Amino acid sequence: MPLKRAESTEQTPSPSSRSRSLPPAAATIAAELAGFQREMLRFAVLQLRDQASAEDAVQEAMLAALQGADRFGERAKLKTWVFAILKNKIVDIIRRRVREPSYQEPAEEIDEGDFDPLFRANGHWQGDSRPADWGDPEKSFENQRFWAVFDTCLNRLPAGTARVFMMREMLGLETDEICEELSMSSNHCWVVLHRARMGLRVCLDQKWFTSGERA
Amino acid sequence: MMNCKQAVRLMSDEMDRDLPGGERFALRLHTLICTGCRNYRQQLSFLRQACQQQVAANDATPPSAPPAA
Numbered sequence: 001m002p003l004k005r006a007e008s009t010e011q012t013p014s015p016s017s018r019s020r021s022l023p024p025a026a027a028t029i030a031a032e033l034a035g036f037q038r039e040m041l042r043f044a045v046l047q048l049r050d051q052a053s054a055e056d057a058v059q060e061a062m063l064a065a066l067q068g069a070d071r072f073g074e075r076a077k078l079k080t081w082v083f084a085i086l087k088n089k090i091v092d093i094i095r096r097r098v099r100e101p102s103y104q105e106p107a108e109e110i111d112e113g114d115f116d117p118l119f120r121a122n123g124h125w126q127g128d129s130r131p132a133d134w135g136d137p138e139k140s141f142e143n144q145r146f147w148a149v150f151d152t153c154l155n156r157l158p159a160g161t162a163r164v165f166m167m168r169e170m171l172g173l174e175t176d177e178i179c180e181e182l183s184m185s186s187n188h189c190w191v192v193l194h195r196a197r198m199g200l201r202v203c204l205d206q207k208w209f210t211s212g213e214r215a
Numbered sequence: 216m217m218n219c220k221q222a223v224r225l226m227s228d229e230m231d232r233d234l235p236g237g238e239r240f241a242l243r244l245h246t247l248i249c250t251g252c253r254n255y256r257q258q259l260s261f262l263r264q265a266c267q268q269q270v271a272a273n274d275a276t277p278p279s280a281p282p283a284a
């Protein structure tokens with residue numbers, strides 16, 4: 001019978017179900033994992049905007065990866081796998097934050113009126129705001145400076161706006177999941193996503209593509 | 216006739232939900248005649264691609280070239 005190999009489909013090992021001692025396979029991935037630490041931290045800080053919780057998320061993800069090392073096969077690159085674990089940890093932290101009694105909604109969102117200057121009274125683009133062709137933008141992916149600008153632009157988004165955007169685009173949640181986690185209406189979610197994209201686009205345009213470093 | 220301000224909102228929405236036929240049609244008409252909004256739409260999908268590349272950005276092996284559109 002073509003029984004599938006006992007390969008686990010779960011992403012995050014549950015430490016409670018087994019002893020906390022690490023499997024022998026942990027030793028073989030430990031060094032490679034350690035090499036990702038800085039990049040994981042950068043990613044987590046971007047998502048959580050808080051160094052301490054970002055460090056927690058990275059540590060938890062590292063530990064979970066080591067504990068689940070024997071379940072890590074050839075099925076994925078180690079980096080992809082550990083980042084998938086990290087994403088889950090970050091979503092957990094956001095979830096926990098939202099449920100804390102002391103939780104306060106980050107009030108900062110981009111205002112509807114903030115983009116008005118881009119458009120004429122009839123709702124069409126102002127001449128100098130009309131999006132220009134970015135040429136071959138994917139080329140910028142190979143440029144480290146581009147990623148620095150990209151981070152800067154993400155960090156410029158107001159906290160409330162950035163959180164929704166990153167849950168959608170970086171943590172890969174569907175909008176209805178985000179709405180539920182953050183108790184937002186679908187329409188509000190879409191509006192916030194729209195403003196985030198608008199803001200990010202303008203920032204990248206100014207700082208990189210049209211008048212920034214690449215230009 | 217749809218204006219650019221309405222079009223950019225719908226172009227964002229279509230990344231997150233299925234647009235009803237009427238909106239989709241009006242948007243298609245608009246982007247046929249409006250270069251700015253055509254560029255905007257490409258830039259939105261570039262943003263999505265960039266976010267997905269975040270993880271791979273500093274990978275030892277350079278990210279493979281995106282498929283030609």
Ligand SMILES: [Zn+2]
Pocket residue numbers: 125218219220222245249251252
């Ligand atoms: Zn337009």
